[in-house]
Amino acid sequence: MTRDSRSTRPTRARTTSRPTSGGAAKKGRQTAVRTATGGAQRTRATRPTRSPRSMRRLTVIGVLLVFLAVVITPTLRSYLSQRGQIADLNKKVAAQQADLGNLQKQKKQWDDPKYVEAQAGSRLGFAKPGQTVTVYVTNDPKTIADAKAQQDKNSTWYGKMWQSVVASGKH
Structure with missing residues (x-):
């Protein structure tokens, strides 16, 4: 087969499911893609697959977070109200x-004692012997x-009714 008779679709390099050296999986895997025209390689990032074990871990962590939220929420609410x-x-x-x-x-x-005397004089109208008490009477119609x-x-x-009877006899 000659180079011209090959398909124009790019070919993909195989990836293995084994982890790379060091035991840690890469976050984003890259695959090599050969173009049909120049034969130059370019890399393209692919989505990493999750193992069932990591999904189980995520589920357990999620359940624990929900459980903690359910347990802590009432306690936190009562703390804040207190x-x-x-x-x-x-x-x-x-x-x-x-x-x-x-x-x-x-x-x-x-x-x-001086304050008590002053209050008795002003509030109650009391006076010591020999003092003169002055009471002001007003004819102010409003008062x-x-x-x-x-x-x-x-x-x-009935008091109002009797007052009206007395007042009618005066006129």
Whole structure:
């Protein structure tokens, strides 16, 4: 057979299923391909085949990862929720400590007799013997209307009815 009578299809070199020297399989195998025109060789990468043993390993690893995810997920969820609760409780503790500081300051103020006298005079209208108490009475219509509205709000239905009877006799 002459060179011209050969087929124009490229021929492929055979590959063996044995591992290369050193015992480690290559990641991408290459095959030599001869072209019909020049006879020069070029290499082409082919997909490596996986052995059943490596597929078994991948399956076991996958099952282990799924198992770990199923086991760890509830634990992680409860951990994160507890961390959130701890943060909320820490905020409450800080607010209560601030309130405690304010209450301690007020307690110190109330321990002072001068402060107690001032509060009794301003809030309750108390006076020491010899002091003059001044009470301001206003004729402001808004203040009077507010007082009547508050009185009407607090009275019962029969009290309102009796007030209307008394008011009708005055006119």
